[in-house]
Amino acid sequence: MDLRAIQAAAVANKRAKGLNTTDVPLEVALLTAEVGEAFTAWRRDLPDFAEELADILLFLAGLADMTGVDLQDAVERKLRINEARVYRRDDRGVPIKVTTPPEPRT
Structure with missing residues (x-):
């Protein structure tokens, strides 16, 4: 799956679930929270570190879509x-x- 496909899938999921697709400041805040969760998972050697990295990519893809990138x-x-x-x-x-x-x- 390339980044365009990931971006399209992330946005389609957000729309299907009624999640944020228009509020850029909110999406930046949510992305920042995901980075914090990834750091905590890495620092505590938790098993969900890879999942947190994936969350970062998905929030970033949504933010890119919202801003036409x-x-x-x-x-x-x-x-x-x-x-x-x-x-x-x-x-x-x-x-x-x-x-x-x-x-x-x-």
Whole structure:
């Protein structure tokens, strides 16, 4: 299943269940809560960590749909940008971005 199919399925499920499909601030808050749940599951070594990561993706897909974003296109574009970036490590070993490539043409 590609990201477009995941996005479509996530939104179809939200509509079928009468869940939020229009309130962007609410969806951001719910996404943030899911990130917190994933962190807690990881930190406590709970068995539902993978499920929490899936929840994050599904809420993100819903948010993308609400705002007219094709998540697959956005992710593919961002991967190309990240691949072309160059980093150096500072004295503490922290990666610092040295270059930002021009935006790829689509």
